[in-house]
Structures are given as C-alpha cells and as structure tokens.
Amino acid sequence: xxxxxxxxxxxxxxxxxxxxxxxxxxxxxxxxxxxxxxxxxxxxxxxxxxxxxxxxxxxxxxxxxxxxxxxxxxxxxxxxxxxxxxxxxxxxxxxxxxxxxxxxxxxxxxxxxxxxxxxxxxxxxxxxxxxxxxxxxxxxxxxxxxxxxxxxxxxxxxxxxxxxxxxxxxxxxxxxxxxxxxxxxxxxxxxxxxxxxxxxxxxxxxxxxxxxxxxxxxxxxxxxxxxxxxxxxxxxxxxxxxxxxxxxxxxxxxxxxxxxxxxxxxxxxxxxxxxxxxxxxxxxxxxxxxxxxxx
Amino acid sequence: xxxxxxxxxxxxxxxxxxxxxxxxxxxxxxxxxxxxxxxxxxxxxxxxxxxxxxxxxxxxxxxxxxxxxxxxxxxxxxxxxxxxxxxxxxxxxxxxxxxxxxxxxxxxxxxxxxxxxxxxxxxxxxxxxxxxxxxxxxxxxxxxxxxxxxxxxxxxxxxxxxxxxxxxxxxxxxxxxxxxxxxxxxxxxxxxxxxxxxxxxxxxxxxxxxxxxxxxxxxxxxxxxxxxxxxxxxxxxxxxxxxxxxxxxxxxxxxxxxxxxxxxxxxxxxxxxxxxxxxxxxxxxxxxxxxxxxxxxxxxxxxxxxxxxxxxxxxxxxxxxxxxxxxxxxxxxxxxxxxxxxxxxxxxxxxxxxxxxxxxxxxxxxxxxxxxxxxxxxxxxxxxxxxxxxxxxxxxxxxxxxxxxxxxxxxxxxxxxxxxxxxxxxxxxxxxxxxxxxxxxxxxxxxxxxxxxxxxx
Ligand SMILES: Cc1cc2nc3c(=O)[nH]c(=O)nc-3n(C[C@H](O)[C@H](O)[C@H](O)COP(=O)(O)OP(=O)(O)OC[C@H]3O[C@@H](n4cnc5c(N)ncnc54)[C@H](O)[C@@H]3O)c2cc1C
Numbered sequence: 134x135x136x137x138x139x140x141x142x143x144x145x146x147x148x149x150x151x152x153x154x155x156x157x158x159x160x161x162x163x164x165x166x167x168x169x170x171x172x173x174x175x176x177x178x179x180x181x182x183x184x185x186x187x188x189x190x191x192x193x194x195x196x197x198x199x200x201x202x203x204x205x206x207x208x209x210x211x212x213x214x215x216x217x218x219x220x221x222x223x224x225x226x227x228x229x230x231x232x233x234x235x236x237x238x239x240x241x242x243x244x245x246x247x248x249x250x251x252x253x254x255x256x257x258x259x260x261x262x263x264x265x266x267x268x269x270x271x272x273x274x275x276x277x278x279x280x281x282x283x284x285x286x287x288x289x290x291x292x293x294x295x296x297x298x299x300x301x302x303x304x305x306x307x308x309x310x311x312x313x314x315x316x317x318x319x320x321x322x323x324x325x326x327x328x329x330x331x332x333x334x335x336x337x338x339x340x341x342x343x344x345x346x347x348x349x350x351x352x353x354x355x356x357x358x359x360x361x362x363x364x365x366x367x368x369x370x371x372x373x374x375x376x377x378x379x380x381x382x383x384x385x386x387x388x389x390x391x392x393x394x395x396x397x398x399x400x401x402x403x404x405x406x407x408x409x410x411x412x413x414x415x416x417x418x419x420x421x422x423x424x425x426x427x428x
Numbered sequence: 429x430x431x432x433x434x435x436x437x438x439x440x441x442x443x444x445x446x447x448x449x450x451x452x453x454x455x456x457x458x459x460x461x462x463x464x465x466x467x468x469x470x471x472x473x474x475x476x477x478x479x480x481x482x483x484x485x486x487x488x489x490x491x492x493x494x495x496x497x498x499x500x501x502x503x504x505x506x507x508x509x510x511x512x513x514x515x516x517x518x519x520x521x522x523x524x525x526x527x528x529x530x531x532x533x534x535x536x537x538x539x540x541x542x543x544x545x546x547x548x549x550x551x552x553x554x555x556x557x558x559x560x561x562x563x564x565x566x567x568x569x570x571x572x573x574x575x576x577x578x579x580x581x582x583x584x585x586x587x588x589x590x591x592x593x594x595x596x597x598x599x600x601x602x603x604x605x606x607x608x609x610x611x612x613x614x615x616x617x618x619x620x621x622x623x624x625x626x627x628x629x630x631x632x633x634x635x636x637x638x639x640x641x642x643x644x645x646x647x648x649x650x651x652x653x654x655x656x657x658x659x660x661x662x663x664x665x666x667x668x669x670x671x672x673x674x675x676x677x678x679x680x681x682x683x684x685x686x687x688x689x690x691x692x693x694x695x696x697x698x699x700x701x702x703x704x705x706x707x708x709x710x711x712x713x714x715x716x717x718x719x720x721x722x723x724x725x726x727x728x729x730x731x732x733x734x735x736x737x738x739x740x741x742x743x744x745x746x747x748x749x750x751x752x753x754x755x756x757x758x759x760x761x762x763x764x765x766x767x768x769x770x771x772x773x774x775x776x777x778x779x780x781x782x783x784x785x786x787x788x789x790x791x792x793x794x795x796x797x798x799x800x801x802x803x804x805x806x807x808x809x810x811x812x813x814x815x816x817x818x819x820x821x822x823x824x825x826x827x828x829x830x831x832x833x834x835x836x837x838x839x840x841x842x843x844x845x846x847x848x849x850x851x852x853x854x855x856x857x858x859x860x861x862x863x864x865x866x867x868x869x870x871x872x873x874x875x876x877x878x879x880x881x882x883x884x885x
Contacts, residue, residue: 138826138850138851139851140849140850140851141763141849141850144762145759148758148759148760148762149757149758151758165851
C-alpha cells in the first residue's frame with residue numbers, strides 16, 4: 134500500500150483518466166485524494182479566489198453619512214450565490230436582435246374577446262414562451278446543460294421554460310413545463326397563475342428548477358437592451374425590453390414598425406456566436422409571424 | 429469455415445464465467461469453454477459451495493450439541509448420508525444450472541470439451557478448431573498429490589472428500605491449511621475421529637498466531653488432534669492406512685481414510701500454452717499483470733492459474749477487469765487487499781498484513797484487539813472464544829489489516845475490508861455507530877480500545 138488514501142472508485146476514475154495519483158497528491162501537497170481532485174472541476178482556482186475576496190465590501194459606510202441596515206432575504210441570498218457563480222464560471226456573450234410585433238399585436242387584439250371569455254389575459258410574453266419552446270425544439274443544443282466537470286453535454290428530451298418573476302421578496306423563476314406542447318391560452322393562464330403565486334410566496338419547490346431556458350421580461354417597465362446573466366445550469370437566457378416603434382424603410386417608403394428588443398445571453402463554452410444569431414433570428418421569425426408556430 | 433469469436437474464455441470457474449458474462453454485457457461475442465459438464469468450475473462443483481453446505485450441516489450438529497448446556501437436549505443426531513449428499517448436490521445443481529441460464533441470457537456461446545492452443549489465435553476443442561481475437565486462460569488448479577504415496581481409494585483429495593462417500597471412523601488429514609481444517613470441521617462433526625498433520629509450526633500458516641491459537645483450542649475441543657511441525661514420511665496401505673510421522677509428533681497414525689490437502693497446483697500446463705507463445709512456470713502458473721495480460725498481449729490469465737492467492741473472489745475480480753480491458757477500457761486490479769476466510773468452527777478470517785508480516789516488511793505497526801469473552805452478543809448466542817484484532821499505523825491511526833476468529837468471522841471481515849479500501853482510521857471505525865448487541869461491535873470496540881475510549885472492558 135502507498136501512503137495515499139483514495140477510495141476504490143477514485144482510483145478507478147484516476148486510471149480511466151490517466152491521472153497518476155501519487156503525482157497528483159504531491160502537487161496538491163496532500164495524502165488524501167477525493168473524487169473532485171481527480172475529476173478537476175471546471176472552475177479555475179484564480180477565479181474562485183477572486184470571487185471569494187470580500188475585502189472590497191469591508192467598509193464603514195457610516196463615516197460618509199447616515200446609513201440604515203436591512204438584512205437581505207433568504208431568496209435574495211440564494212440568487213446572489215447563483216448569479217455570482219454564473220458570472221464567475223460562465224464565459225457568457227449577449228447577442229441582440231429585434232422582432233416585428235405587428236402581427237402578434239393584431240392577433241392579441243383579435244383574440245382578446247375569446248381569451249377574456251375564458252378569463253385569460255393573452256400577453257405578449259405568452260407568445261415569447263411558445264416561440265422560445267419551438268426554437269428550443271429546432272435547436273436541440275440550446276436545450277441542454279453541461280455536467281459540473283464541463284465534460285458532458287446533457288441534451289434534454291423535454292422543453293420547460295422558466296419565467297423570471299420580480300417579487301417583493303426577491304427574484305423567483307417558476308417554470309412552465311412542456312411549453313412546446315401547450316397552446317397560447319394555456320401558457321398565458323399558467324404564467325398569470327405562477328406569477329401571482331410567486332408574489333404570494335405560494336410556489337412549490339417542484340414548480341421551480343429544471344428549465345431548458347429562462348425568459349426575463351422587462352418589457353412592461355422599460356429599457357432598450359440589457360445583458361441578462363445565464364441562470365445555471367441552463368445554457369442561455371432571453372431578455373425582453375420595451376417594444377418601440379421604429380422606422381423601417383421599404384424601398385423609398387418609411388414605415389413605422391413596432392419592434393421588441395431581444396437579448397440572448399449564452400454560454401460560449403457550448404454555443405458559438407453564429408448559432409446564437411441563428412437561434413435568435415428563428416425566435417424573432419416566429420414572433421414576427423406567429424402563424425408559423427402552428428406548422 | 430472455422431468458427432471465430434471475439435473473446436474465448438477457457439475455463440468456466442468463478443474467474444472464467446465472471447469474465448465471459450461481463451464481456452458479453454460489454455458487447456463482445458464470447459465463447460466459454462469448459463471440460464466439465466456443468467459451469468462453475470472448482471468453486472461451485474467441488475470447492476467453495478459444496479464445502480459450505482457440509483459445513484452448515486456440521487455447524488447445526490454442533491450447535492444442537494451445545495444446547496445441552498442450556499438445558500435443551502436433542503440427543504445424538506441420526507445422519508442419513510445419502511440425503512445429506514443429495515441435499516448438497518441439489519444446491520450445487522441449482523447454482524450451476526442457474527449459471528447456464530445467465531450465460532444463455534447473455535448470448536454467451538457455451539462449449540463442452542478440453543481446449544488446447546494450436547497457435548497464437550487458435551485452439552482445438554476436443555479436435556474442433558476455433559479461432560479467437562483474444563483469449564482468457566482461466567483453467568484453475570488441481571490438488572497437489574504427494575509423490576511416493578500408494579494408489580488407494582481410501583486416499584482422498586478435497587473433491588473426493590466432498591463426495592461424502594462415507595464417514596470413516598478414523599480420518600487423517602495431511603495439510604492443515606484452510607481446506608484441510610474445513611474438512612476436519614466437517615468430518616469431526618459427522619463423527620470421525622480426526623487427526624491433522626501440518627508441516628509448519630502452526631495450522632492455517634500465515635494467519636495471526638494469537639487468532640490461530642483460539643481456533644486450534646476450539647478444534648481440539650471438538651476432538652480433533654492437531655500435529656504441527658510434523659512431516660508424514662511414509663504411508664502404508666494395509667487393513668488400515670498407516671502414516672509414519674517425524675518431527676513434533678514422531679510416531680504412527682492409523683486411519684480408515686486420509687485426505688491430502690497439501691496445496692493446489694495451477695493448470696497452466698494443461699492447455700498447450702506453448703503453442704500460443706505463453707510461458708508456463710514450473711508451478712504450472714501463467715503469470716499476468718494487474719490488467720490480466722500475459723506475455724502475449726492478446727491473451728489474459730486469471731484465477732488460480734495466474735498464481736496466489738487461489739481464491740474465488742480474486743478470480744472473479746480479475747475476470748471483470750479482463751473483460752473490461754478486452755472491451756477497450758482502462759481497468760486493472762489495483763488492490764492487494766484480498767480477504768482470506770477459513771469457514772471452520774469457529775471461523776477464522778483475515779485481511780491485509782498480520783502484525784508479523786507488517787514487521788517483516790519494515791513497517792512500524794501496533795495492534796489492538798477485543799476478546800469475544802467480553803461481547804454480550806457472543807455470550808448470549810452461545811458463541812465460544814473469539815477475538816477481533818486490528819493492525820494499524822500508530823502515527824496516523826490508519827487501519828492496515830485485521831483478523832477475526834469467532835462465529836461469522838467471514839461475514840464480519842467485510843467491514844474491515846471496506847474500511848481498509850476507504851483508508852479509514854481507528855477513529856472512523858470507533859465513531860461509526862455499530863448496532864448493539866452485535867458481533868460487529870467487537871471491531872468498533874477494538875478501535876475504541878486503542879483510542880482509550882472503550883468502556884466495555
Ligand atoms: C474444497 C475447496 C474449497 C474451497 N473453498 C473456497 C472458498 O470458500 N472461498 C474461496 O474463495 N475459494 C475457495 N476455494 C478455491 C476456489 O475454488 C478457487 O480459487 C476457484 O475455483 C478458482 O477459480 P478459477 O476461475 O481460477 O478456476 P476453477 O474454478 O478451478 O475452474 C477452472 C475450470 O477450467 C476447466 N478447465 C481446465 N482446463 C481446461 C481446458 N484445457 N479446457 C477446458 N476447460 C478446462 C476446469 O474443468 C474447471 O472447471 C476452494 C477450493 C477447494 C478445492
């Protein structure tokens with residue numbers, strides 16, 4: 134027996150990966166090796182060290198003027214940890230596009246009485262959920278997650294879409310399951326229900342997590358563009374800001390067209406720029422001509 | 429056209445069948461050949477399993493006798509040897525038959541016959557040619573026969589002893605290793621007067637002397653005579669078999685049957701290994717490395733034929749490794765921790781270096797132990813003397829080995845084996861909550877004793 138302690142499964146993993154345990158132990162300055170030492174997480178140590186350096190926040194603010202203190206909520210602390218990990222570990226790029234919503238708005242208007250009769254408010258967000266679900270089906274590599282060691286891409290056979298909901302107690306992301314198999318009215322009703330219960334802190338744990346991708350919608354508030362942070366373990370996130378009527382030239386003729394800005398942040402380890410552009414163009418195409426969602 | 433297969437496995441013992449099944453599970457086209465009618469090799473047909481069936485019978489006989497001291501008398505057992513034999517054969521038949529089903533389900537091609545290499549990638553099975561990409565030699569071992577002994581049907585090897593032909597009045601067992609001691613346990617319970625002759629200074633050579641002393645006392649208590657440091661010089665076949673001994677016991681032993689259990693010889697000399705370019709040692713072994721490879725990279729050797737220790741669980745693990753290697757995985761048997769168990773009454777089990785072995789290797793070690801006389805569960809269940817003993821590194825308190833003698837020692841040893849593989853320290857064991865009252869507590873108690881935490885002694 135050597136002086137190194139490593140369980141049988143760790144030794145097996147080392148052999149499969151061609152890792153010399155004695156050498157690894159020496160380089161780590163340890164005699165006990167565990168699975169993580171051999172599988173080597175994706176996180177480069179320096180980034181982790183920087184993320185862990187909290188001295189910048191260690192400031193007596195009161196010396197500059199009056200302050201009051203307020204503890205952060207549990208939800209805020211959880212999402213802070215998530216966001217910090219995402220920002221530190223994911224090489225993310227944000228791609229911008231926009232989509233003509235004339236046809237979408239016309240449909241909403243035409244279907245409003247019918248929707249109202251069913252007690253549903255047919256929102257633009259419902260169209261984005263439906264369109265995104267179809268885009269995810271068309272681009273399966275976007276409907277995936279990386280394993281923690283970054284070595285395996287897990288492709289998902291289902292399409293669940295997360296909706297970021299801004300609540301008084303923090304950011305929550307309830308999930309619409311199997312969004313690719315649901316109609317617009319059903320999706321709209323579900324969004325309204327989930328958002329209301331998120332605000333009332335009545336979401337069950339099984340109603341969050343497991344999304345293929347998340348939508349963060351600031352359209353009702355404003356903005357022309359933003360760079361959302363990917364919600365791990367998802368690969369991308371779609372941001373929406375306020376629809377704006379822009380001038381589009383058709384030949385010599387200027388035409389006012391209402392356009393919704395689209396911002397897609399994605400994990401560049403898996404998705405390259407050209408694919409992101411194609412994916413977002415596909416989504417924009419479905420929004421511009423919602424009839425195409427039915428084919 | 430000659431038949432072909434990806435992987436040819438020669439010998440269907442615990443090494444061979446495990447290898448064949450695993451390889452088939454990994455997608456290889458496998459042929460498994462054995463000269464025997466039934467799968468399972470020595471272990472199932474004439475080794476581990478039938479011996480354990482008879483040892484179970486012996487244990488029940490003894491337990492029933494011991495109950496007299498509890499005020500419960502069963503009287504002398506009536507032993508129907510034919511029924512006992514049939515029961516044992518039924519168990520073997522069920523298990524070997526089950527293996528046939530497992531082979532069929534995996535689409536492993538089974539062949540009956542003796543395989544002999546005819547070239548680097550070819551064998552003949554009883555004259556029929558078969559070609560292979562890779563081959564596994566898993567041909568096992570056979571009992572050693574001492575030279576100069578008469579040819580007499582009353583001289584048995586272990587296979588003959590397990591056939592249970594009769595219960596001789598006087599039985600001499602030459603060789604006090606694990607197999608010999610198991611035979612002594614069986615036949616003394618069935619009614620034979622047993623004498624064991626062992627050349628080494630102790631029975632179960634290699635095991636911890638303190639534990640062996642407890643086993644020896646128990647066997648003698650069962651009426652078994654033990655002659656250590658004794659050599660059988662001559663055997664004469666007359667009305668009785670007469671063994672002339674020298675050494676610690678210088679004299680004659682008269683017996684109605686004699687079991688030879690002086691070791692086993694690897695069968696590497698029986699497969700025409702030279703034709704495939706394999707080297708066979710003088711002891712009949714075909715050496716292989718941790719990945720099971722011989723000096724021919726496409727031929728592997730596993731189990732008893734690949735050397736010591738000759739144990740079924742080593743063969744099985746080697747078989748799995750070789751199947752994975754043959755299927756292109758990086759696999760190897762990277763442990764030296766192979767447990768030894770004598771299923772005697774009481775059982776004797778050990779793993780890792782004994783104190784003496786560790787010291788011989790130049791290691792600084794300490795030992796700690798817990799006597800079973802202080803184990804509530806042992807006393808409450810009528811157990812005799814026993815001991816749980818741990819060898820550890822005094823600097824790190826890391827566990828290095830362990831020996832248990834006592835009822836169910838073989839089962840109890842697995843905790844120590846797992847602890848060793850996981851690199852556990854005495855504290856890890858002591859801090860693990862063991863159910864009370866159990867025999868397994870003795871392991872925790874031994875650890876606590878070394879840590880100065882024990883309150884049960
Ligand atoms: C009485 C007794 C009790 C035992 N008890 C235990 C125990 O409790 N625990 C334990 O771990 N071990 C025990 N053993 C040892 C155990 O049986 C062996 O270690 C084990 O069987 C070895 O397995 P193997 O795969 O190497 O080969 P084997 O089981 O020896 O099988 C080899 C097979 O190869 C076949 N064969 C040989 N040559 C050829 C050829 N040329 N062509 C075709 N087929 C061929 C043979 O017919 C045989 O079936 C015991 C042994 C004996 C004798």
